[in-house]
Amino acid sequence: MVERELIEVVEGKARILVPNPKLYSRPDGVYEPSWAPVFYNPKMMFNRDFSIVFLNTLKRLGASLELVVDPLAGSGVRGIRYLLEVEDIGKAIINDIDPEAYSIIEKNVKLNNLNSRVETYCLDANLLLNMLPQVGLRGDFIDVDPFGSPIPFIDSALWATKNYGYLAATATDTAALVGTHERACIRRYHAKPLRCGCEKEIGLRILISSIILRAASKDIAAIPIIAYFADYYYRVFFKIIRGARRASKLLENLGYIVYDREKGDYWFVHGYPIPTSIVKDHRVVIGGPLWTSILVDIDVLKKILEEASRNKYEYLDTIDRIRILLKQLECETPIIKPYYRLDKICSMIHKSMPKTSSVIECLKAKGYRACRSHFDYRGIRTNAPLNELVDCISSLSTSS
Numbered sequence: 001m002v003e004r005e006l007i008e009v010v011e012g013k014a015r016i017l018v019p020n021p022k023l024y025s026r027p028d029g030v031y032e033p034s035w036a037p038v039f040y041n042p043k044m045m046f047n048r049d050f051s052i053v054f055l056n057t058l059k060r061l062g063a064s065l066e067l068v069v070d071p072l073a074g075s076g077v078r079g080i081r082y083l084l085e086v087e088d089i090g091k092a093i094i095n096d097i098d099p100e101a102y103s104i105i106e107k108n109v110k111l112n113n114l115n116s117r118v119e120t121y122c123l124d125a126n127l128l129l130n131m132l133p134q135v136g137l138r139g140d141f142i143d144v145d146p147f148g149s150p151i152p153f154i155d156s157a158l159w160a161t162k163n164y165g166y167l168a169a170t171a172t173d174t175a176a177l178v179g180t181h182e183r184a185c186i187r188r189y190h191a192k193p194l195r196c197g198c199e200k201e202i203g204l205r206i207l208i209s210s211i212i213l214r215a216a217s218k219d220i221a222a223i224p225i226i227a228y229f230a231d232y233y234y235r236v237f238f239k240i241i242r243g244a245r246r247a248s249k250l251l252e253n254l255g256y257i258v259y260d261r262e263k264g265d266y267w268f269v270h271g272y273p274i275p276t277s278i279v280k281d282h283r284v285v286i287g288g289p290l291w292t293s294i295l296v297d298i299d300v301l302k303k304i305l306e307e308a309s310r311n312k313y314e315y316l317d318t319i320d321r322i323r324i325l326l327k328q329l330e331c332e333t334p335i336i337k338p339y340y341r342l343d344k345i346c347s348m349i350h351k352s353m354p355k356t357s358s359v360i361e362c363l364k365a366k367g368y369r370a371c372r373s374h375f376d377y378r379g380i381r382t383n384a385p386l387n388e389l390v391d392c393i394s395s396l397s398t399s400s
């Protein structure tokens with residue numbers, strides 16, 4: 001790529017050369033990152049900002065971050081920002097298979113005066129990640145941020161993560177995980193998606209269990225610490241602990257989702273492999289395997305909330321959004337039931353849709369926990385049974 005096709009942007013504390021978005025925009029002027037010769041998506045700034053707050057929280061909790069690895073780096077913005085914005089990171093390995101991306105990464109490392117703290121490579125990510133342990137290196141934090149599914153890179157990333165280190169994965173292939181492309185989900189994640197109303201949550205839980213199972217096959221426990229959905233992608237941070245017993249124990253948190261189409265209700269069934277009782281029940285449809293436990297480690301979440309409230313993050317463009325998401329996760333996490341979609345239930349019972357806040361108040365007045373779900377603006381997460389939710393909706397709305 002010639003220099004004049006690049007522009008400099010500032011993201012967080014980094015200055016980054018990226019392809020000029022004007023050259024890769026649709027006729028309506030909207031920038032299409034996938035058209036550019038080197039990938040840089042400003043919409044993923046939230047994902048990167050969140051990771052910075054998360055990593056700083058880990059540091060405060062005493063984690064060592066001597067080596068971070070950004071194996072699918074695009075412009076290098078992620079790894080560069082980690083070095084500039086996370087306290088006391090030693091070194092980063094920043095890699096991309098594409099020679100044009102590699103050349104921009106080198107420029108960006110230099111532009112941010114980070115040459116002494118970065119090793120750059122132009123290799124296949126799996127090759128690099130499999131090679132690292134061979135030369136005595138493992139990452140304290142490895143960030144798998146590919147196009148689409150992270151699964152093709154997970155095995156090697158697991159090998160390359162230190163014991164008690166952390167592994168993050170982004171999945172943008174939500175169409176597969178939510179079941180729009182069911183066969184792609186089965187192929188990639190070895191799980192059956194289910195479109196019953198809370199498919200966005202099912203997708204995230206399938207992603208988690210799929211990574212846990214891959215880790216378990218190597219006697220590694222990949223413990224999900226924080227997982228969320230944003231915009232059009234999933235993001236999960238795992239703590240990696242080696243040991244067959246830990247890996248087996250973690251499998252106790254896998255299970256299935258069962259959907260009773262007639263009643264419009266669904267629930268998790270714990271147990272992996274599939275419990276025979278649900279196989280025999282022909283009235284229900286089954287999805288999974290999937291992660292059936294909490295999506296967020298509450299203790300870590302409290303620390304991230306504390307961290308995110310610090311003034312030092314006011315420079316982050318998305319800090320307000322990060323704080324809102326963390327608050328939502330704090331409210332949702334203790335309720336380990338899939339969320340309900342208000343519009344779906346209203347259409348099932350032929351009622352107009354009341355205000356979400358009123359339904360939440362009604363459920364709380366009945367003594368249940370209830371809050372909005374971060375997965376869907378029409379979603380309510382509650383520990384109330386469906387009939388209580390239906391009662392609240394009926395009392396608040398008119399027939400449609």
Ligand SMILES: C[S@@+](CC[C@H](N)C(=O)[O-])C[C@H]1O[C@@H](n2cnc3c(N)ncnc32)[C@H](O)[C@@H]1O
Pocket residue numbers: 038039040041044048071072073074075076077078095096097098101123124125126145146147
């Ligand atoms: C989604 S982009 C990365 C975005 C980047 N992580 C960020 O935060 O801006 C995925 C990148 O992976 C690179 N890539 C695709 N297949 C790869 C492979 N097998 N090994 C290494 N890099 C690969 C692509 O060239 C692309 O730059």
